[in-house]
Amino acid sequence: ASHxxxxxxxxxxxxxxxxLDKLDYCASLKNLETVSEKENYxxxxxxxxxxxxxxxxFETEKIDIVLHFAAQTHVDLSFWHALEFTYVNxxxxxxxxxxxxxxxxxxxVYVSTDEVYGGSTDEEFDESSPKRPTNPYASSKAAAECFxxxxxxxxxxxxxxxxxxxxxxxxxxxxxxxxKFISLLQQNKKCCIHGSGLQRRNFxxxxxxxxxxxxxxxxxxxxxxxxxxxxxxxxxxxxxxxxIHLIKKTSSESEMExxxxxxxxRPTNDLRYPMNSEKMHNLGWRPKVPWKEGIKKTIEWYKxxxxxxxxxxxxxxxxxxxxxxxxxxxx
Numbered sequence: 001a002s003h004x005x006x007x008x009x010x011x012x013x014x015x016x017x018x019x020l021d022k023l024d025y026c027a028s029l030k031n032l033e034t035v036s037e038k039e040n041y042x043x044x045x046x047x048x049x050x051x052x053x054x055x056x057x058f059e060t061e062k063i064d065i066v067l068h069f070a071a072q073t074h075v076d077l078s079f080w081h082a083l084e085f086t087y088v089n090x091x092x093x094x095x096x097x098x099x100x101x102x103x104x105x106x107x108x109v110y111v112s113t114d115e116v117y118g119g120s121t122d123e124e125f126d127e128s129s130p131k132r133p134t135n136p137y138a139s140s141k142a143a144a145e146c147f148x149x150x151x152x153x154x155x156x157x158x159x160x161x162x163x164x165x166x167x168x169x170x171x172x173x174x175x176x177x178x179x180k181f182i183s184l185l186q187q188n189k190k191c192c193i194h195g196s197g198l199q200r201r202n203f204x205x206x207x208x209x210x211x212x213x214x215x216x217x218x219x220x221x222x223x224x225x226x227x228x229x230x231x232x233x234x235x236x237x238x239x240x241x242x243x244i245h246l247i248k249k250t251s252s253e254s255e256m257e258x259x260x261x262x263x264x265x266r267p268t269n270d271l272r273y274p275m276n277s278e279k280m281h282n283l284g285w286r287p288k289v290p291w292k293e294g295i296k297k298t299i300e301w302y303k304x305x306x307x308x309x310x311x312x313x314x315x316x317x318x319x320x321x322x323x324x325x326x327x328x329x330x331x
Contacts (some may be wrong), residue, residue, distance in 0.1 A: 001067070001069035001111075001154035002171045003169070003206045003207065003209070003210045004069075004136040004165075004209075004210050004214075005035065006031075006331045007214065008186070008261075009040055009041045010035065011040075011214075012040070013040055015040060016040050016041075016042060017040060017041050018044060018061055018063065019032065019041070019042070019044070020045075020046050020048070020057070020069075020070075021044075021280060022045065022048075022166070023048075025173075026173035027173075028171075028173070028308045028309050030305070030308040031170075031171040038135075039133060043206070044171035045068050047072050047092075048068075048088075048092040048093070048095055048096045049087065049088060049091060049092045050095075051055050051095045051098075054096060054099045055102070057098050057099075058099050058102070058105075059103070063103065063105060064105055064106045064107075065105065065107050065109075065217065066100050066105055066107070066109065066286060067094055067109045067111065067133070067213065068093065068097075068108065068109065068111060069094060069111045070088075071088060071092075071111075071140075071141070072084060072088045072089055072137070072203055073113075073137060074137070074175055074176075075115075075135050075137045076266055077137075078135055078137035078140070079135065079197075079266065082136035084284055085136050085137055085140045086136070086140050086143070087208045088139055089137075089140035089143075090144050093110065093144035093145050093148060095145055097110075097147060097148050097151055097157075097225065099292065100157075101151055101155060101157045105157075105161065106158065107158050107159075107217065107220075107222070108158065108159045108160070108263050109213070109220070110144070110148040110158065110160070110161045110162070111139050111162055111164070111213075112142075112144070112145050113137075113138065113141050113163055113164065114163050114164065114165050114244030114273040114275050115134075115137065115138035115164075115270070116131045116138055116141055116142040116163060117129055117130075117132060117133075117163075117273060117275075118133055118138070118270060119134060119271050119272060119273065120270075120273070120274055121271055122274075123274070124274045125227070125273070125274065125275050125280060126227065126274065126276040127225040127226065127227055128197050129164075134238070134270055135266075135267075135268055145161055149161065151164050152222065156223075158222035158223070159222065160216055160220040160221070160222065160225075160226065161226070162212070162216055162226050162227075163225065163227050163229050164204065164209060164212070164227075164228035164229065165201075165202035165203065165204045165228065165229045165230050165273065165274070165275065166201050166202060166203050166204065167203060167204050167206055168204070168206070168294065168295075168298060169207070169297070169298050169301075170206065170297065170298060171206065171301075171304075172206075173201045173275045173312075173315060174306065174309075175315040176301050177201075177239065177244075178203070178239070178295075178298065179298070179302055180192075180293075180300055180316060181240055181243045182247065182298065182302045183246060183312075183316055184304050185243055185244060185247040185259065186247060187316070188300065190258075190260060191240040191243070191244070191259060191261065192261050192318045193219070193236055193237060193261065193262050193263065194265045194266055194269060195259075195264070195265030195266075195269055196237070196265075197235060197237030197240070197262065198236075198271070199269050199270065199271050200233050200234065200235045200236075200271060200272045200330050201233065201234065201235075201272075201273070202229060202230050202233045202273065202274070202275070203230070203232060203233075203291070203294075204228070204229070204230045204287055205293075205294035207289060208230075208287040209228060211285060211288075211307050212226075212228040212232065212280060212285050215280070216280075216283070219284065220283070224279075226277075226279050226280050226283075227276060227277045227279060227280060228277060228280055228285075229276070229277040230277075231282075232287075232291055233272070234291075237271070237318055238255075240259070241294075242295070243299075244260070246295065246296070246299060247299060265316060
């Protein structure tokens with residue numbers, strides 16, 4: 001989201017861009033230093049789960065367009081904190097969309113994920129594919145989508161939903177797989193791989209996703225859903241090898257294996273999320289940044305900026321991989 005904010009501030013000097021952020025553990029205002037002094041940028045610290053605060057924000061700031069990125073997003077953590085994910089992602093979204101509707105906002109973009117489709121080995125998902133989420137994070141995003149969509153069905157409130165592939169690039173808190181592996185290797189630690197490592201993921205560079213959101217803001221039709229995907233796909237084991245090759249300067253299979261540590265898999269780990277993004281292509285958007293270029297820039301950025309977060313070291317700890325989802329005991 002910080003990339004989107006920076007792009008909007010720089011490209012739309014006549015618009016006031018308001019950045020609302022709770023500043024949770026994974027946030028860093030350093031990501032916005034290039035625009036923090038700009039006249040058309042305003043930062044407000046606040047929580048989407050506080051209805052009175054959000055209502056007042058819409059009343060005082062006269063907001064006319066909303067891009068809703070705020071969410072708890074870490075899949076491994078969601079197995080341990082399912083209720084917190086539900087609270088932030090579902091209740092928080094409900095608070096925000098209700099306030100935006102009351103304020104007669106012109107467009108409300110809800111940023112969802114390819115994970116709402118569940119995994120697939122061969123079937124390519126389009127926007128009409130059924131939602132079959134397999135983890136608490138994806139389930140909370142799917143439920144939030146339903147709330148957002150209901151405002152279109154009931155009130156014709158101009159909502160747009162996006163579902164994107166995995167995003168990588170500078171600014172990302174290093175709990176996510178690419179910055180995590182990069183940072184571990186840069187500190188001479190091994191990449192920690194769940195299960196077989198054969199799970200495949202589609203990776204989109206941050207600036208390509210920014211272009212997608214700017215396209216949706218201009219061209220996206222109210223009530224529609226848009227897949228923001230890429231055909232570029234790689235297994236987690238292959239990703240680790242690629243990063244080992246680039247950072248440790250080795251092509252030896254045995255040396256690569258030395259830097260890979262296989263651990264027990266998480267309770268459910270979807271194999272693939274293949275998406276059809278034809279609808280976005282029809283709006284004029286396609287990803288442009290080749291993997292080799294994007295990953296090189298990302299590696300360079302983390303070399304200099306790993307400590308942009310107070311708790312960045314904590315992000316590199318292996319996550320627990322098994323825990324029941326239920327957190328409430330019955331009577």
